[in-house]
Amino acid sequence: MESDQVGATPCDGAAARWTSIDGDWVIVYLANLVIPGLFGLLVTQEAGRIGMMLGVALLFALGHGLVVACPRIGRDLIVGGVFTGASQFLPFLQMMAGSFALRCVAMRSPLGGNYEPLPPNISTEACGLLATLLTGALLMGLAVAIGLMWRGGSYVAAQILGISNQASPQ
DSSP states (O other): OGGGSTTOOTTTTOOSOOOHHHHHHHHHHHHHTHHHHHHHHHHBOHHHHHHHHHHHHHHHHHHHHHHHHOHHHHHHHHHHHHHHHHGGGSOHHHHHHHHHHHHHHHSOOTTSOOBOSSSOOBOSHHHHHHHHHHHHHHHHHHHHHHHHHHHHHHHHHHHHHTOOSSOOOO
16 A cells, blocks of 8 residues: 555545545444534534534534545544443543543633533634534543554554564554
8 A cells, every 4th residue: 555655644645535434424423422522512512513513513624634635644543433432431531531521612702702600601603613523622632642552553563573664664
């Protein structure tokens, strides 16, 4: 595969094409929406939910674009996404990312909305969008980091075992 050559950058040789990892991205993304989506519904009102849905669509498009444009990093996102999705059984990561995003929104920003912790209340489209984008960016960034570590670990294991047909994890 051209993107796995030694010295290649993560996006070398990537054409805008439909690949099998696109389908994997859809499955992993949808699986990762369960806990953040439920928590998001609990802390938003009608207008905040509109922003939340827009954020969900934008994050999906961002991930899909990454998968298509940079297949190596896209695979890292998908592999890490499997781990973050599985972590929803004990949703510490999702709760911390969401709490951080809600705290950021709670800072009285020029977005015109506010967040009252008890009861949770995101009441504007802009605040719902911002909270969703922040939560998703944190979780997707963590997924890429996990995927990179997984790829690096598999490269090291291949070197230890003497399997030399695997390219450097650059």
